[in-house]
């Protein structure tokens with residue numbers, strides 16, 4: 001845990017140890033309530049993230065507080081709906097052909113984003129049809145909250161481009177913000193995971209011997225980091241924090257360390273991803289479909 005505190009300017013604590021992240025996420029003083037407060041850098045980080053990750057006056061589920069009962073029940077409902085589809089998608093159905101074809105193809109940098117968005121979007125709307133425009137909107141949405149190019153994000157906000165991107169995505173999933181998160185943000189984690197899978201698949205020996213389940217497990221990529229904010233003064237593992245200190249949980253790095261795999265979806269925690277069973281099943285399905293088909 002590393003705290004950077006300059007009074008009036010910044011108070012941010014970086015955490016990249018897997019057990020420390022698990023402990024912090026269990027601590028009720030560390031939350032996603034997200035009050036916009038000084039120091040100025042904390043204010044700026046949160047202002048930008050909340051601006052991007054809200055639509056129509058409502059926050060995306062990934063930036064809602066742990067104590068929200070409507071968040072928790074929506075999380076459980078979506079989790080149950082996705083779990084119910086896991087067994088079928090694990091078999092590698094026709095709808096995964098676009099992804100399987102991409103995995104089989106030798107073009108290293110062929111784009112796969114639209115095909116991923118299509119598969120995720122169909123979870124939320126039976127008529128969902130991903131386009132270059134909707135994928136461009138998704139790229140803007142995932143870049144805007146964290147890009148070092150702050151001025152570009154400000155421009156996207158002021159010019160209305162970001163608002164239009166969110167309106168487009170929301171309109172494609174009947175205004176469901178879990179859906180906007182899925183097709184706009186989470187889809188990028190799937191793209192990254194498929195990139196990892198392609199490295200495995202391109203080795204003929206690995207392709208022949210690795211089970212689909214193990215291929216999916218080895219491919220999973222977590223988001224780079226998650227934000228939390230302290231709701232009171234305190235201390236954790238010898239590191240003091242103040243009310244409103246910001247925590248950056250670097251799960252991308254920590255999930256790769258021994259014992260860190262559960263961080264990919266923040267399993268067994270109040271903030272656990274509702275896609276934690278469907279996503280690995282879908283990746284398994286892609287591997288199975290690609291590996292079992294006749295090679296052209």
Ligand code: HEM
Pocket residue numbers: 061062071072075078120123178181182186187189190193220221222223226227251263264265266270271272273274275279
């Ligand atoms: C490789 C793919 C994915 C990864 C690695 C991933 C990872 C995560 C993680 C780490 C969280 C916890 C955020 C936090 O603790 O603040 C989360 C939350 C969430 N994820 Fe995923 N996710 C993926 C795909 C998906 C998909 C496809 C969907 C929707 C279909 C989805 C929907 C959600 C939602 C709604 C939440 C918020 C849960 C809540 O706190 O109420 N995710 N995801």
